[in-house]
Amino acid sequence: MGKTLVYKILERHLVEGRPAAGEQIGIRIDQTLTQDATGTTAFLLYESMGGGRVKTDLSVSYVDHNMVGFGPENHNDHLYLQTVAAKSGVYHSRAGNGICHQVHLERLGRPGATLLGSDSHTPTGGGIGMLAIGAGGLDVAVAMAGGPFYLKCPKVAGVRLTGRLGDWVAAKDVILKLLSILTTKGNVGWVVEYFGDGAAGLSVPQRATITNMGAELGVTTSIFASDEQTRKFLAAQKREGDFEAMTADVDAEYDRVIEIDLSKLEPMAACPSSPDNVKTVREIAGSRVGQVVIGSCTNSSLADLMMAATVLRGRRIDSMVEFAVAPGSREVLNMLAENRALADMIAAGARILESGCGPCIGQGFSPADGVVSLRTFNRNFAGRSGTKGDRVYLVSPETAVASALAGTITDPRQMAKSPAIDYPRIEMPDEFVINDNMIEEPPDDARAAKVEVLLGPTIVVPQAPAPLPEKLAGSVLLKCGNKITTDHIMPAGTYLKLRSNVPEYAKVVFNCFNEPGKPTFAERALELKAKDVGGVIVAGESYGQGSSREHAALCPMHLGVRMVIAKSIERIHKANLINFCILPVEFAEPRDYDRLKAGDELEVAGLTEAIKGEKRVRISKVDGRPEFFGRLDLSQRDREILLAGGLLNYTRQRSR
Numbered sequence: 001m002g003k004t005l006v007y008k009i010l011e012r013h014l015v016e017g018r019p020a021a022g023e024q025i026g027i028r029i030d031q032t033l034t035q036d037a038t039g040t041t042a043f044l045l046y047e048s049m050g051g052g053r054v055k056t057d058l059s060v061s062y063v064d065h066n067m068v069g070f071g072p073e074n075h076n077d078h079l080y081l082q083t084v085a086a087k088s089g090v091y092h093s094r095a096g097n098g099i100c101h102q103v104h105l106e107r108l109g110r111p112g113a114t115l116l117g118s119d120s121h122t123p124t125g126g127g128i129g130m131l132a133i134g135a136g137g138l139d140v141a142v143a144m145a146g147g148p149f150y151l152k153c154p155k156v157a158g159v160r161l162t163g164r165l166g167d168w169v170a171a172k173d174v175i176l177k178l179l180s181i182l183t184t185k186g187n188v189g190w191v192v193e194y195f196g197d198g199a200a201g202l203s204v205p206q207r208a209t210i211t212n213m214g215a216e217l218g219v220t221t222s223i224f225a226s227d228e229q230t231r232k233f234l235a236a237q238k239r240e241g242d243f244e245a246m247t248a249d250v251d252a253e254y255d256r257v258i259e260i261d262l263s264k265l266e267p268m269a270a271c272p273s274s275p276d277n278v279k280t281v282r283e284i285a286g287s288r289v290g291q292v293v294i295g296s297c298t299n300s301s302l303a304d305l306m307m308a309a310t311v312l313r314g315r316r317i318d319s320m321v322e323f324a325v326a327p328g329s330r331e332v333l334n335m336l337a338e339n340r341a342l343a344d345m346i347a348a349g350a351r352i353l354e355s356g357c358g359p360c361i362g363q364g365f366s367p368a369d370g371v372v373s374l375r376t377f378n379r380n381f382a383g384r385s386g387t388k389g390d391r392v393y394l395v396s397p398e399t400a401v402a403s404a405l406a407g408t409i410t411d412p413r414q415m416a417k418s419p420a421i422d423y424p425r426i427e428m429p430d431e432f433v434i435n436d437n438m439i440e441e442p443p444d445d446a447r448a449a450k451v452e453v454l455l456g457p458t459i460v461v462p463q464a465p466a467p468l469p470e471k472l473a474g475s476v477l478l479k480c481g482n483k484i485t486t487d488h489i490m491p492a493g494t495y496l497k498l499r500s501n502v503p504e505y506a507k508v509v510f511n512c513f514n515e516p517g518k519p520t521f522a523e524r525a526l527e528l529k530a531k532d533v534g535g536v537i538v539a540g541e542s543y544g545q546g547s548s549r550e551h552a553a554l555c556p557m558h559l560g561v562r563m564v565i566a567k568s569i570e571r572i573h574k575a576n577l578i579n580f581c582i583l584p585v586e587f588a589e590p591r592d593y594d595r596l597k598a599g600d601e602l603e604v605a606g607l608t609e610a611i612k613g614e615k616r617v618r619i620s621k622v623d624g625r626p627e628f629f630g631r632l633d634l635s636q637r638d639r640e641i642l643l644a645g646g647l648l649n650y651t652r653q654r655s656r
């Protein structure tokens with residue numbers, strides 16, 4: 001039986017376990033990336049594990065999320081990251097150089113390599129045939145220290161792409177189509193591998209849009225072959241030397257195959273407020289639009305923005321639409337400036353935002369109340385834009401630009417009608433304009449030893465958790481429903497700047513569920529903690545969707561949360577819970593979910609015994625009603641980490 005590309009790369013990097021679906025394996029990590037919103041914690045934890053020069057082939061620290069700078073926090077973080085990177089042998093991509101995933105794809109990613117990133121959209125690297133996986137910052141810190149990354153060996157879904165995209169239909173529509181099939185839940189333990197003649201015809205930036213937004217499926221990663229398209233892209237980036245051809249065997253067997261005929265696709269949109277609430281643009285056309293943004297790590301390549309600029313040339317944005325463009329990297333921005341496409345966009349009425357995450361993570365440009373906002377991003381979770389009750393639609397740059405001109409949601413294929421606008425098919429340049437002077441190379445050991453790491457007063461070193469008790473007395477702090485995202489747990493937006501200060505940031509855990517005039521989640525949790533009662537969160541399916549932010553475990557841990565009981569928990573979040581010693585439990589009988597409510601007092605006797613080797617744990621309700629069982633779906637290593645009091649303690653103990 002032939003091998004999938006995913007398994008070929010996994011086998012090359014295997015250091016522990018057997019490469020068969022469902023088995024726990026450890027793989028060697030060649031490259032890591034961190035970004036500033038998760039990176040400060042990752043580096044603080046890396047330093048508390050002993051620090052020193054990283055052991056990977058390449059590690060990069062990017063600054064792209066926290067850049068607005070209201071108050072000193074953001075700049076303090078940048079200075080810490082710049083100096084700690086120099087000290088640790090890590091490359092540092094400075095604020096303004098672009099979004100980590102876009103820059104990494106352009107300048108540093110390598111086909112066939114493994115990349116671990118403290119950001120859920122790390123799989124963007126799958127666009128050039130990397131095995132690129134998102135994880136919590138502490139897992140990335142361990143990889144920087146030379147430790148393997150542990151995961152459940154995945155099942156592989158093959159997506160056979162055939163045909164060719166029609167005019168005004170985009171790569172974004174491919175991934176939106178797949179989201180409509182697979183949804184955002186139920187895909188834990190899978191990876192997606194694209195193949196077929198349709199895949200071969202897609203350029204690297206198109207592929208990267210698809211692998212990027214694969215994060216929304218909840219799969220471990222997504223990948224395309226490294227082929228002639230990849231070689232062309234790397235050659236245009238003047239790094240053909242990094243190219244290596246890598247594909248699946250022709251007779252590779254996938255665990256399931258999904259067929260998508262590109263020529264049959266039409267423009268799609270993810271409607272409020274989930275990336276899998278997908279409809280065709282045709283179905284929702286006509287609604288008034290108040291805001292349009294082209295940007296984010298999903299859709300801000302040179303090709304995307306050149307397409308938009310070409311359509312906008314000589315035209316004007318609708319007078320009731322605020323339209324903004326955030327180029328994914330400085331390379332893209334610079335090229336748009338040099339070829340005057342930037343001038344075309346400015347003349348049409350575009351506001352030009354920084355090369356960074358910006359509005360995608362609620363850093364400004366929040367929509368007005370009740371207004372429809374069209375964005376080329378990957379997430380439209382409720383409130384993520386910074387506006388409560390927001391109405392955010394995720395669309396392709398083609399749909400975005402057509403709608404910005406019309407002032408209403410518009411199927412871009414309308415552009416071919418009167419007055420006809422030809423679809424600008426943008427070819428990749430033979431050479432990108434390269435300028436890496438904002439990627440700082442780390443100094444040699446002698447100079448690194450003299451670097452002073454700047455730790456501003458707004459940066460607080462996170463504490464390791466207390467070990468779990470033998471018998472847990474707990475109280476249900478919150479009962480929530482399905483698809484609770486890490487944005488629900490730890491809001492970003494104006495709170496994002498608190499990422500380096502856990503005690504402060506923890507005050508807004510589950511802020512979206514707080515009610516005016518009543519004690520907040522954090523206040524209630526701290527009250528329990530003072531009485532030595534563990535906080536418990538009860539949730540439905542797919543708990544912890546979305547980002548890799550380990551603050552969604554770290555901050556609840558700080559507040560004394562000790563257990564999450566859910567119908568199912570997403571991969572990265574579950575790992576983060578274990579890393580910070582919060583027990584992840586899944587209902588053995590999903591209907592037991594209905595028997596719990598906020599305020600219930602629970603007891604788990606023999607907790608550490610159960611963690612040592614049981615597959616389930618007995619949970620009793622103190623009010624006398626029947627007990628129920630929770631499943632412990634944990635690897636041996638997960639169990640050891642929990643018993644050690646979290647990954648930091650576990651790593652310290654093992655290095656003694």
Ligand code: MIC
Nearest residue numbers: 037038119120121547548549
């Ligand atoms: C996101 O898109 O939600 C983020 C912000 O990039 C997160 C990381 C973070 O919360 O810092 C992610 O995707 O992992």
Ligand code: SF4
Nearest residue numbers: 121296297357360361
């Ligand atoms: Fe940044 Fe948005 Fe991409 Fe996250 S999804 S890395 S916030 S651009």
